[in-house]
Amino acid sequence: MTLAGASDASITIATPKGDIQCRAEEIVCKRFGLNFERGCILLEYEVPSQYLLAHHVIEVDLQQGGPSDDLSDASRLKQMHGPWLAAVCPEQLSRLIGRLRAARVAPERPRRQRVQGLPPVARASKRSKVEEVQKIFDEIDVEGCGRLSMADLESYMCDYLGFGRAEASSFFKRYSTSQDQPGxxxxRFKEGYAELNPFMMMQRKQEVLLRKPGSLGGQQVNLDGLEDCEVYVCDPTAQFFIDFCKGCAVLLAPCESSVFVRDCEDCTFWIAAQQLRTNNCHRCTFYLYSKTEPIVETSTDLSFAPWSAKFPKCSQQFSQTKFDPQRNFWTAVFDFSGDKTKSNWRIQPFDEVVELCV
Structure with missing residues (x-):
């Protein structure tokens, strides 16, 4: 579909079946993609009133400026593409621009093989001994420079551990020594060492956290104290605990036993599990696959809908864990703190269901 120009009041979308007129506020952003070869951002959006799903191309000038200009470039793009980007924060655009810019200047690097079994950072924490931290630092610093580059972190965190590039980039920016001598x-590495633990994601704000297929080895995973984060766990787990999270979007690949969600607010979850148990959660939405009845306790204003997500190897993982999509107990909610005078949860209308594609 081809997009034509826009005015402040309305825009014209040229489709193979003819032009469509709509107001800017009718545009609903769905997801972003990156074309590294062209150096552009691709926005998938819909106009529900017109039953239209389309794409908008956002060209990015990567020849000028550097990483410090990402945020200003994002603000400029928001002005240029206002109808499509009005609801998108500059920080999110800035991260996308940063990924395009880094890919343009980064040389090809050899790929490290994915970890088999438990990684050496499986017990990384703020209490880890200096000797342990030094050993991992030396393992990442393959050239012995005494300073880790972005390529070093990508090799270890993304290739070996199965993290997403956004998390490696955040780590690099947060703990880099200085802009004059990046690394x-x-x-500084010792301060952030606990963040390398693949099974513990704790105390993060406005970050994108990813665990790729084949990265977790069926272990238990914990999320704790996350705020305004996006979390995509795309590998099966043995058990999952989510505590004190606010304003997050969380995807969980099939969990072989129970997922515990406690003390969370204003979050959206895509969860596939043997059983879901919630306690003291408020204003949360669950897109759920559950082999047994979900349990609700001391929670309010919860919404339930069927599982509506897909990611690489999703179908294969459902088969491996013997999760039959035709036998989903997502509606069979049992509320331990139920009251005759009010309901603490509701079935979300199907026209409000959000599909997540990773």
């Missing part, structure tokens, strides 16, 4: 020295 993560040992003292």
């Amino acid at each position: 993560v020295a040992f003292d």
